[in-house]
Amino acid sequence: MTPTLIDIGIAERARAGENISGDRHVVATSGPRVLLCAIDGVGHGAEAAHAAATAASVLEAFSHESIDSLLLRCHERLRDTRGAAITLVVIDTADGSIEWVGAGNVAAALQQIEPFGLPATRTLLVRSGAAGGTLPSTRTSRLPIARGDTVVIATDGVQAAFIDDISCTEPPQHLADRLLTRYGTPHDDALVVVGRLRGTEP
Numbered sequence: 729m730t731p732t733l734i735d736i737g738i739a740e741r742a743r744a745g746e747n748i749s750g751d752r753h754v755v756a757t758s759g760p761r762v763l764l765c766a767i768d769g770v771g772h773g774a775e776a777a778h779a780a781a782t783a784a785s786v787l788e789a790f791s792h793e794s795i796d797s798l799l800l801r802c803h804e805r806l807r808d809t810r811g812a813a814i815t816l817v818v819i820d821t822a823d824g825s826i827e828w829v830g831a832g833n834v835a836a837a838l839q840q841i842e843p844f845g846l847p848a849t850r851t852l853l854v855r856s857g858a859a860g861g862t863l864p865s866t867r868t869s870r871l872p873i874a875r876g877d878t879v880v881i882a883t884d885g886v887q888a889a890f891i892d893d894i895s896c897t898e899p900p901q902h903l904a905d906r907l908l909t910r911y912g913t914p915h916d917d918a919l920v921v922v923g924r925l926r927g928t929e930p
């Protein structure tokens with residue numbers, strides 16, 4: 729089978745004055761599926777970091793499962809913690825689709841190349857609440873994607889204006905770094921996760 733590749737960019741920093749971040753990311757591949765997750769432990773500091781690390785361990789251990797199942801697993805494991813906002817995205821390179829689900833204020837956006845070569849960006853809807861606390865519906869959403877399409881996930885330490893500044897021509901790591909630098913706030917932990925469907929290689 730010809731592999732389809734995903735380019736990844738990750739940028740993160742802790743809240744000013746903190747030595748540890750309550751934000752965590754997970755990137756895991758299972759067959760043709762690439763799982764991208766951003767986790768924001770409620771609050772900041774060690775307890776937020778513990779909640780985020782707990783969720784990350786669940787996602788890494790069960791990354792082959794559906795994302796609605798993963799969100800439920802995180803919810804159960806986080807009941808004895810502060811909880812966490814989590815957005816999970818799966819890019820399926822076999823059928824050319826993106827599927828996502830979220831609980832809480834971890835934003836996600838998808839930039840796609842339109843037929844005439846122009847980029848169009850849409851916000852991927854996630855629901856309020858938090859895993860480990862009040863969990864909203866785990867119903868997922870899905871869209872087709874194509875080569876060059878770019879998804880960006882960011883915790884709430886990154887201003888929402890980042891959505892209007894995504895560039896599908898910018899290398900993913902450079903894009904993640906720039907968005908964090910330009911839109912990250914010093915008052916909260918901040919994380920940007922970028923994934924781009926690169927296409928196939930012989």
